[in-house]
Amino acid sequence: MKRVWKSWLKDSTFLYCVIYTIVTIVNSIAYLAAGTYYDPSGNWHEIDRALIVLIGVMAYEMAVKIPVRNTLVRMLVTYVPTMMLCFFYVCLTGFREPLATSAYRDIFINYTGLFFIISIAAVIFEKKRGRQLHSV
Numbered sequence: 001m002k003r004v005w006k007s008w009l010k011d012s013t014f015l016y017c018v019i020y021t022i023v024t025i026v027n028s029i030a031y032l033a034a035g036t037y038y039d040p041s042g043n044w045h046e047i048d049r050a051l052i053v054l055i056g057v058m059a060y061e062m063a064v065k066i067p068v069r070n071t072l073v074r075m076l077v078t079y080v081p082t083m084m085l086c087f088f089y090v091c092l093t094g095f096r097e098p099l100a101t102s103a104y105r106d107i108f109i110n111y112t113g114l115f116f117i118i119s120i121a122a123v124i125f126e127k128k129r130g131r132q133l134h135s136v
Contacts, residue, residue: 012057012060015057016057020050024046044093055085055086056082056115058085060118062078062081062082063078071123071126079115083112083115086111087104090103090104
């Protein structure tokens with residue numbers, strides 16, 4: 001277990017904490033700027049955010065660790081199952097409370113946009129370094 005912690009779990013946990021903190025702060029600032037001084041969705045909203053960030057960190061780990069040399073194929077192999085997992089999670093939240101009519105569109109746009117921004121950054125970084133990302 002110590003080897004797993006040092007090899008990838010430690011970095012993933014740190015990444016998760018940083019992203020979750022940043023997203024929560026940005027969300028809070030957006031609410032405050034709009035004049036809302038409390039989260040209307042309450043604690044469930046925090047749990048939803050935590051699980052979606054977890055899916056994103058899983059996607060990152062998959063993209064880095066999958067032993068596929070072609071970057072585009074590796075990104076697609078990562079994107080499809082994690083996007084499906086996001087849709088499944090949105091479906092599950094529908095059992096808890098009624099979904100907004102745009103719930104699936106919203107998660108698609110948000111997740112896809114962020115995924116492709118990070119993918120483009122990874123490709124640029126990869127080309128700048130002049131080599132393919134290694135599978136670890």
